[in-house]
Amino acid sequence: MTERQQRKLDHVRLAVDWLGLPSGAAAGRSGAGWEDVHLVNHSLPELSLEEIDLSTSIAGVSLGQPVVINAMTGGAAGVTAINRDLAEVAADLGLAMAVGSQTAGLRDPGVAESYRVVRKVNPKGIILANLGSDATLEQARAAVEMVEADLLQLHLNAPQELRMTEGDRDFRGRLEAIARIVDELPVPVVVKECGFGVAREAAVILHEAGVRAIDVSGRGGTNFAWIEDRRAGVTEADPGLENWGIPTACALAEVAAVGLPGLDLIASGGIRYGSEAAKALALGARAVGVAGPVLLRQQREGAEGARAYLRQLLADLRTAMLLTGAGSVAAMHRVPVVITGFTGEWCRLRGVDLAALAGRSEP
Numbered sequence: 001m002t003e004r005q006q007r008k009l010d011h012v013r014l015a016v017d018w019l020g021l022p023s024g025a026a027a028g029r030s031g032a033g034w035e036d037v038h039l040v041n042h043s044l045p046e047l048s049l050e051e052i053d054l055s056t057s058i059a060g061v062s063l064g065q066p067v068v069i070n071a072m073t074g075g076a077a078g079v080t081a082i083n084r085d086l087a088e089v090a091a092d093l094g095l096a097m098a099v100g101s102q103t104a105g106l107r108d109p110g111v112a113e114s115y116r117v118v119r120k121v122n123p124k125g126i127i128l129a130n131l132g133s134d135a136t137l138e139q140a141r142a143a144v145e146m147v148e149a150d151l152l153q154l155h156l157n158a159p160q161e162l163r164m165t166e167g168d169r170d171f172r173g174r175l176e177a178i179a180r181i182v183d184e185l186p187v188p189v190v191v192k193e194c195g196f197g198v199a200r201e202a203a204v205i206l207h208e209a210g211v212r213a214i215d216v217s218g219r220g221g222t223n224f225a226w227i228e229d230r231r232a233g234v235t236e237a238d239p240g241l242e243n244w245g246i247p248t249a250c251a252l253a254e255v256a257a258v259g260l261p262g263l264d265l266i267a268s269g270g271i272r273y274g275s276e277a278a279k280a281l282a283l284g285a286r287a288v289g290v291a292g293p294v295l296l297r298q299q300r301e302g303a304e305g306a307r308a309y310l311r312q313l314l315a316d317l318r319t320a321m322l323l324t325g326a327g328s329v330a331a332m333h334r335v336p337v338v339i340t341g342f343t344g345e346w347c348r349l350r351g352v353d354l355a356a357l358a359g360r361s362e363p
């Protein structure tokens with residue numbers, strides 16, 4: 001087994017360990033900031049639960065539901081079954097699904113099947129290809145072709161790479177490479193973080209480069225600094241680096257507040273419940289991404305566990321939407337949101353108009 005293939009297996013094992021920790025994302029204290037984000041109860045919703053329209057779109061691609069199974073795996077024979085299970089669930093529930101970074105599949109055609117299985121199981125679904133932001137246009141084309149993808153995710157993960165013994169150390173030229181791919185690729189590109197958060201400054205630069213979809217993927221969910229420190233055998237981790245990043249609610253609120261025209265936002269990183277997905281939509285996301293919690297259920301209870309978890313999340317999202325009086329994702333963007341505590345303070349200092357968000361009155 002190559003070092004890269006071993007890494008794929010280590011990531012799955014350690015992500016599950018992380019999620020099982022008492023303070024981990026699965027334990028009800030995500031640290032993504034959702035506890036500071038409050039939706040306002042609407043006592044007279046003129047809506048029926050069945051009527052709530054969950055459809056949305058990202059960069060012009062229509063999604064039946066505003067929930068994406070986010071990028072996780074592929075690249076080793078041992079993870080093909082995970083992708084097969086997740087693709088089956090995505091097909092059943094009509095969810096978009098991203099594959100994990102395809103660099104391994106491009107370098108070693110022997111493991112390409114671990115990604116292709118996602119398209120085979122779900123021939124009509126929305127699938128996102130995934131590569132690092134150092135990818136070339138040729139690699140981007142090949143990754144899209146491998147899974148017949150509808151969109152391509154390019155991930156940014158400098159904090160993770162720097163904690164990896166074998167990781168990248170030179171991050172120059174990424175913006176230019178992204179801009180070229182955005183310009184030339186036949187499918188839309190989503191630039192995503194990996195649990196460290198996109199700040200408004202980075203969002204502005206990406207938008208200027210032509211990017212029209214960003215997954216802010218903030219801190220508070222699966223923590224790849226923690227995972228890489230465990231892989232590297234670090235015993236006394238620097239807590240400031242191991243908890244590096246912008247909490248998801250903060251990242252989303254500050255990027256949304258800039259109001260960049262034509263930019264579609266996805267929120268991921270520590271989204272575990274339907275009510276949190278609803279809060280993310282209210283803060284301006286058009287969809288949310290969920291990764292680790294789905295993997296955890298798949299590893300413990302197979303496809304059935306992942307399906308039951310996501311079905312509940314969608315049902316709870318629908319409930320939260322009705323309770324705010326919003327019948328659609330677009331209406332969620334207009335409901336009042338009250339942001340308090342650390343997240344409120346962060347937002348205030350970073351220029352978010354908290355009173356305007358709290359004062360919105362039209363679902």
Ligand SMILES: Cc1cc2nc3c(=O)[nH]c(=O)nc-3n(C[C@H](O)[C@H](O)[C@H](O)COP(=O)(O)O)c2cc1C
Pocket residue numbers: 011012015025070071072073099100101130153154155192193194195217220221222268269270271289290291292293295
């Ligand atoms: C096992 C595992 C592998 C991951 N691999 C990738 C990857 O290859 N590419 C990527 O963009 N993100 C990857 N991620 C990051 C997720 O897509 C997501 O941004 C992050 O886990 C935060 O979301 P969560 O809290 O819902 O897990 C991976 C996550 C997990 C749990």
